[in-house]
Amino acid sequence: MGKRFVGDLTQFADKMAKYGYSGLRYMGQRVDDVNGPGIVTxxxxxxxNVNLPGMLVGKLKRSPYAHAKIVSIDTSKAEKIPGVVFVGTAKHPMFAGKLIFGDEPVLCDKEVWSNxxxxxxxxxxxxxxADxxxxxxxxxxxxxxxETDPEAAASPSPSVVQKSPPPNKEGRPNCFYHIPLRYGDFDKEMADSDVTVELASVQPPDPHGxxxxxxxxxxxxxxxxxSVWDDVQNxxxxxxxxxxxxxGLPQxxxxxxxxxxCAGGFGGKNAGLAGVYxxxxxxxTQRPVRVLYDRTEGLLHVSRPCWKWKVKIGAKKDGTLTALEATTYIGGPYGRFLGGLLERARNGLTGTYRWKAVKYDGYAxxxxxxxTLSYRGYSSPETCYTVEMAMDELAKKLGMDPLELRLKNFLNEGERNAMNEIFRSMGSPGVAKKIREFMDAWGPKPSAPDPWVVGRGxxxxxxxTQGGMVTNTAHLKFKANGVVEIITDSMDIGTGLNTIWRQFVAEALNIPIENTVKIAVNTxxxxxxxxxxxxxxTFHGGYALINAATNAKKILFENAAKILNxxxxxxxxKDGKIMVKGKPETAIPWSQAFPSIPGQPGPASEMTVSGGIYSPDDYLGPGKMDPATSQCLGPYFRSVLFHSHQAAAYEVMVNKETGELRVTKFAGxxxxxxxxxxxxxxxxxxxxxxxxxGTAISEARYEDKGMYLGKSYLEWKIPTVMDVPKTDYVDTAIVPVWGEAHGDNPRIDAPFGAKGTAEGxxxxxxxxxxxxxxxxxxxRLTNIPFTPDVILKALGKA
Amino acid sequence: MKAVAAYKYYDAETVEEACAVLNQYAGKAKVLAGGTDLVDWMKRRFMPTPEVLVNIKKIPGLSGITEEGGALKIGATTTLTDIVENSTIQSKYKSLADAAAKGPPPPIRNMGTVAGNLCQYVRCWYYRWPDWYCYRKGGPICFAPGGRNVPHAIMEQKVCNAVVPSDLAVPLAAMNATLTVQGTGGTREVAVKDLYVVLGTVLKPDEIITSVTVPEAPTKQAFLKSRVRAGVDFALVSAAAATTSKGTTVALGGVAPIMVAGTPDAINAAIDKATPLSENRYKVSVAKAMVRRVTA
Amino acid sequence: MSEEKKEVKGVSRRTFISGTVAGLVVGAAAAYGATQLAVPKPPPAPAKEPIKGKYISLTVNGKPTTLWVDARWTLANTLRNQLGLRGTTKGCDYGECGCCNVIVDGRAVPSCMVLAIDADGKTVETIEGLAKGGKLSPLQEAMVKHRAFQCGFCAPGFIMTAKALLDKKPRPTEDEIREALSGNICRCTGYHRIVESILIATGQKPPLERISSGAIP
Known part of the structure; x- marks a missing residue:
């Protein structure tokens, strides 16, 4: 029977109280998803499903080549097809511009840089x-x-120079970004290590899919x-x-x-470019138009980039970690979010363990x-991947239990990490121990019929989670009938945000959740x-909502105090009424305490109150972080808002004859x-x-000269229900820690202590x-995914 | 998301009528049965698409599973689901039921037919996308040997390295099954193992498979299939063995552009002489192990 | 290695992309030619002519409907665009994701691969037909209660595929559920709660809902 563990939340009751805690009425509760009935019907x-009368179908013609000169585009035949309203190329002024970071054409004119x-x-x-x-x-x-290899592309003398003029970062013609991290006396610490482990990995592009x-x-x-309807996550x-x-219109x-x-995001719907077209x-055309990418475009238009990593870690005989050296290369046809990925990879490297010295270089x-585009985790999974494999190899060399090695080296609450951040809400030890407990509860490894073998990891x-990028305001509209409307622009992308927004507000105001409504998002x-x-x-938006609720209560209490003397x-x-503490007979409805409109008698018919925080910035920039070493400066010692921590265990079966890999048990x-x-x-x-x-077992990304061959769900193999363990072998654990931003001044609590985790x-x-x-x-296999051909090659059978 | 290419639709009421229409359009008309492969082609348009689709599903008598004089007869438009669920096939021709069950997921099995499964177009990614003008489509070269060839053929490659994608063909070939083929010129029998030739099948443009016959129930049989994901995927390598009054026949899937079937010794010898490409040497050892297991 | 193969490998490797399908005509003729052997004399042409569209009759969610369909339309698009049944979503249009699965004559099929003109005379059930009088079916209720879906875009296909299974087998085993749903792709959930919801809805598994109140480990 699968287990679902949720640790004790009542221990945080006092801390929650200052946010309007009303007894775990909705916080920590399994409230049904408000989107559920709409989804299942x-x-x-x-x-x-947006459908407008007379809507046209918009489609893009895309390059089959990964790199080519456009010699000519002839649209004359297409224009003559009955039903075709418009055919455009980069010659049309509307399509002549550049998207996002200014290096990506709306439509390519002279050259294409990617399939x-x-x-x-x-x-x-x-x-x-249209078709x-x-x-x-x-x-x-x-x-x-x-050239598709990000490491070869970063060479000082690459075989292909992509752009003219080349960015030429540090003498590397194609390189446009280099992020270093220097911490501690790296040479000394590495030299003093008793044991070292070196690993290299390649993680291919993987579409959001x-x-x-x-x-x-x-x-x-x-x-x-x-008017634009766009399937986006921001x-x-x-x-x-x-x-x-x-x-060319004002916003x-x-x-x-x-x-x-939003019908599935994972970072892939952050740009919303279908809306541009x-x-x-x-x-x-002065007509309504729908642009819907087909499946092929859906798998090709964005992805996470290919990551190549080289990692070396060292430790003392007793398992104390010493030094970490990491070099990574990523690449893509356009800048987009690649630079940010390299910055964030630093956080992955410094966010779990205590290192005495770190040397990191990332090149885009x-x-x-x-x-490419942002992809779930935005460098965290790709960074943790190689380090966590190296940790296991290190444990093997040291003859230590892999959990013991990790427990010995997890950062402590309040400790400074290798970016000189003060680390808060560190839950790694608790999660790791709990998952290990579940893994041990699986019992001894089952014996599999020949030629299958079983392994556990x-x-x-x-x-x-980053700060910044958010002005972060929320409005609560209080209506005379007791209903509170939640007015925000945050998107539920399947994570349940429409539901937890209501939970936050109902908890903070101590009202039935049925009295809260999240209003459709419209600018x-x-x-x-x-x-x-x-x-x-959860952190930012929840904070703004609770702040709005607190502000509203202040107004309501001040007005009610005058009425109740x-x-x-x-x-x-409670439940939309204000009363003297412990005297329910004094209760008056909120509506009597709404502020009046100046010059008008009596309270107004509704009240809107705003809340928010200017989200704590990432403290990048002059005086906040040294760009040469990535060390945080100044009093706050923070490069990001907070970290969240996770652990996972799997049991797999491998067929030594066919190379097939099946996942049989899981705890996370x-x-x-x-x-x-x-x-x-x-x-x-x-x-x-x-x-x-899927990343690990099946989502191989085959390309030939940069032309992707896996352009359908049959060829780019996303796992199906047959590839996941049965329901009795899925254990999950939620180990509560009080959520708090890194740093000391100010120390910022997460709303009701709740931080996010959807990517980690x-x-x-x-x-x-x-x-x-x-x-x-x-x-030891390090290049994912572990498809049958890869496994058999490793076994010397190919 | 992607429109079906322009074509004209024809509902055939008899096999003769269907053959006549196919003949009239000389290769520019195709048979529509399950449609799971044909509609895919009509949308992807990786080759020029047919002008006419001849629906044969309404022809009486083309669907159904019967046993006659010790032989199993399966009508051409019998669905894969019908095969998986048929009690006779489950008990006496289990390797065929296994192959159908390990084929596509149930919704595709509900549409896909036996004859369609045998006649589907190859899954080679160079062939399946319009971006590559490969030899099979009339181009000058097969891209697989110099390109990406993890799923491709390791033997009998000739000019094309795509593999026969049919799951059913493997046990059918092992069980010495034959096809009844009807065209404007009459009816003929084709052994399943002889159906595939370089770049296609032996079927003429006006011909339709009307039924599949398995001459006798094997006394011993087995089917194995390896694939990346536990469900849905086409075979990387599959193997079937069947022992009948004619002896034991082994057939391999996923390894060649034609059916590889013969005695266990002959198949083992063929695997020893395999000519794998740059990325698919693994298939040699998989095929070897599978032959050992299906004949064990 | 055969002589032919060496020859093929010897050709300089270019990709020969014309940018239009028209550019492939010659190649296709050759491909057809590969199977086009001796064609006997043509018999008399059939009396009927191939058509570009026609009126079809369907029963959709119990209601008989007659409508004209273009031969190029799929059942999925016809349900969405002509019949206004937009609950059937589309994730791939190639029968590879299961989003658009509907029940045709009692069996789940990907409606993107069914030509509407070929669905003449069929009985079709879609997601819109499940909730009767605004009341969710037990399967739908379990899926809401146990959070089977996240973004939910794949839900209509999963639910219709599961319904087809339950119509035939009211208490399927977990293996049978997994096999039935093996053609449906979900990127959000890991499938765990979808399977669990079906097991709960069919009374085969107790809901696994519990909060420990123990100390933090």
């Missing part, structure tokens, strides 16, 4: 006409040399504005300004509607690999709250106070059983499977 408001680069666009009355037109556009290319591909609808309004930081900027003239639930076509270069992981009235990325929404501090509130956990344990368990199961597991759950997954495979076959 197919009526959820996914952007995919799938867009070269032409069509709007047509029907899907059939026929795409096929009828004749593009002539001249192939150019291709959401069944719902990128999609958006845009419509031209008669007043010169446009609005204010990227999609809204990008769309407005690209079509107020782009009415942006978010989905009720839909908006452009809507303005040109232009390559012709598939285009364990790993820890960490994920940072016409939604403030910039938290974004659904970097596992930050007491002091505000003598009042309490994380360290946080759950707003809704069901949601957190959902993240653990999803992050570790589908994304992390992926971090220990692939290394734990790698450790299990090593245990099963006795050979």
């Amino acid at each position: 197919g009526t959820a408001d996914w952007t995919f 799938n680069d867009p070269v032409a666009i069509v709007a047509a009355e029907t899907l059939e006409a 026929d037109a795409i096929d009828a556009i004749d593009v002539k290319y001249e192939e150019l040399p291709v 959401t069944p719902c591909t990128m999609n958006a609808v845009a419509v031209w309004n008669g007043d010169g504005s446009i 609005i204010h930081p990227v999609p809204w300004p990008v769309i407005a900027g690209m079509v 107020e003239k782009v009415h942006f509607h978010g989905p009720e639930v 839909a908006a452009m076509l809507a303005i040109i 270069s232009y390559t012709n690999a598939q285009n 364990f790993a820890s992981g960490n994920k940072y 016409d009235y939604s403030p910039h709250t938290s974004n659904s990325f970097s596992s930050m929404a 007491v002091k505000p501090e003598e009042l309490e509130t 956990g994380c360290d946080l106070i759950p707003v809704n344990p069901t949601n957190v368990e959902g993240q653990i199961e999803g992050g570790m059983l589908i994304m992390g597991l 759950v992926q971090a220990p997954s692939a290394p734990a499977i790698a450790n299990a495979v090593a245990d099963a076959i006795g050979v």
Whole structure:
């Protein structure tokens, strides 16, 4: 029988009380997902289901080549197809610009740098006409040399120089970013190590692969504005300004509607570029337009980049870690988010263990690999992967238990890590021990029928959550009937945010959750709250909501105090009424205490109160972090907001004759106070059983000269239900720690102590499977995924 | 997300009528049965698509499983689900039921037919995408040997390195099954092991498989299949063995562009002479081990 | 290695992409030619002509419907666009994800691979047909209660595939559930709670909902 462990939450009651704690009424409770009924009846408001009368179909013609010169584009045949309304290329002024960081063309004009680069666009009355037109556009290319290897691309003398002029960072023509970290006396500590382990790994690009591909609808309004529905996970930081900027309208003239639930994000829907193309076509055709990427585009348009790692770690005989050396290379056709990934890799390296010295260099270069975007974990899983494998190899060399080695070296609460941050809410030891306990409870390894062999593996992981990027405001509208409307722009991307937003507000105001409503996201009235990325929404958005609730209570108590002739501090509130503490007979409804409109008699019919924090910044920038060493400076000692920690254990079976790999048992956990344990368990199961597991066992990314061959679900192999353990062999653990931002001044609590974890759950997954495979076959494999050909090669059978 | 290419639809009521339409369009008409492979082609458009699709599912008598005089007869449009669930096949022809069950997931099995499974187009990724103009499509070269070839053939490659993708063909070949093929010129029998030739099948453009016949129930049989994921995937390597009054026949799937079937000794000898490509040497040892296991 | 193969390997490796399908015509003729052996004299042409579309009759969620369909339309698109049944989602359009699975004549099929013109006379059940009078079916209820889905985009396909299984076998084993759902892809959940919800809905497993109140380990 699978186990679901949630540690004791009552111990945090006093700490929670200052946020409006009302007795774990909704905090920590398994409230049903508010989106559930819509989802199971197919009526959820996914952007995919937005349907406007007379809507055109927008489609992109994309490059089959990874690197080529565009010789000519002939659209004449496509234009003549009945039902085709518009065919455009970069010659059209609307499509001549650059996207996001200024190095990515809206439509390519002279050159393509990656398989799938867009070269032409069509709007047509029907899907059939649109697809026929795409096929009828004749593009002539001249192939150019291709480089997809990020390490080769970073060479001082690369075989292909991608851009003109080249960025030429530190004499490396294709390199546009180099991030170093220097901590401690590296040479001395490494030399003083009794034992060292060196590992290299390649982690290929891996698409987000959401069944719902990128999609958006845009419509031209008669007043010169446009309305856009875009399937995105944030609005204010990227999609809204990008769309407005690209079509040349002020943001107020782009009415942006978010989905009720973003149909799967994982970082892949942070840019919302389908909305850019839909908006452009809507303005040109003055018709409603839908742009829906097909499956091929869905797997090709973005991915995590290929990561190549070289890691060396050292330790003393007693298992005390000494030095860490790590070098990584990533690449892609456009800058996008690659630089940020290298910065965040530092956090993965310094976020779990205590090192005496660290030397890290990360290089991002232009390559012709598939285009990239933020991807669940944003460098945490890729960074933890190699380090956690090295930890197991180190334990083997030292003759130590892998858990003991880790327990000896976990950072302590309040300790400074290798980036000179003061570390808070450190839950690694608790999670690791709990997962190990579950793993031990599986009993001795079962004997498998020949030629199957069984192995088990364990790993820890960490994920940072960034601050900054958020102005973070939330509005609560109190209505006379006791209903509180939650007005934010944060997107539920399947994580349950629509539900936990209501839990936060109901808990903070001590009202029935049925009296809370989360209002649809629309920039016409939604403030910039938290974004659904970097596992930050619970922390940031929750903080803003609780702050708004606190502000509202203050106003209500001040007004009620006058009516009840007491002091505000003598009042309490329950279920939408205010009363003198312990005297329910004095209760008056909130509506009597709403502020009045100046000059008008009596309270107003409703009250809107805002809350928020200017999210603590990442403290990057002058005087805050030394760019040459990545050491945090100044009083706060923080490069990120907080870390979350995870652990996972897997049992695998490997067929030594066919190379087949099956995962048979799983336990995974994380360290946080759950707003809704069901949601957190959902993240653990999803992050570790589908994304992390798929990365490790099946999602191979075959390409030939940068042209990707796995462009369908049959060829890019996402695990199915047959690839995950049966329900009796899935254990999850939520080990509560009080969530708090790193640093000392100010020390910032997470709302009700709840921090996020949705990405970090992926971090220990692939290394734990790698450790299990090593245990099963006795050979250390480091390049994922472990497909049959890879396993048999390792066994000397290929 | 992707439109079906333009075509015209034809509902055939008899096999003769279907053959006549196929003949009239001389290669530009194709048979529509389950459609799981054909509709895929019509959307991906990796080759010029047919002008006419001839639906044969409404032809009476083309679907069904019967036993006649010790032989098993399966109508061409019998679905894979029908095979998996048929009690006779489960008890007497288990390797065939196993192959169907280890084939596509149930919803595809509900649509896909026996004849369609045998005649599906190869899954080679160079062939399946319009981006590559490969030899099988009329281009000058097979891209697999110099490119990515993890799932490709290790023997009998000739000019194309794609493997026969059919799961059912493997046990059927091991059980010496034959196909009844009807065209405008009449009816003929084709052994399953002879169905595949370089770059295609021996079927003429006007011909339709009407049924599959397994002459006798094997006294001993086995089917094994290896794949990346536990469900849904095509075979990396599969093997079937069947012992009948004619002796023991072993057939291999996932290793060649044609059916590889013969005595255990002949198959082992063929594996010893395999010519794997740069990335698929692993298939040699898998095939070897599988032959040992299915004949054990 | 055969002579032919050496020859093929000897050709300089170019990708020969024309950018249009028209560029492939010659190649395709050759491919067809490979199987086009001696074709006997053509018999008289059939009386009927191939068609580009026609009126079809369907029973959808119990209601008989007649509508004109283009031969190019799939059942999935016809349900969504012509019949307004937008609960059937689409994740791949190639029969590889299971999102658009509906029940046709009692069996779950990917509606993106069914040509609408070929669905004439069929009985179709979609996700819209499950909740009767606004009341969720027991399967749907269990899936909400036990959080089977996260973003939920794949849910209609999972639910219809599961329903087809339960219609035939009211208490399937976990292995049978896993096999039935093996063609459905979900990127969010790890499938765990989908299977668990079905086991709970069919009374085969107690809900595993518990909060420990022990000290933090």
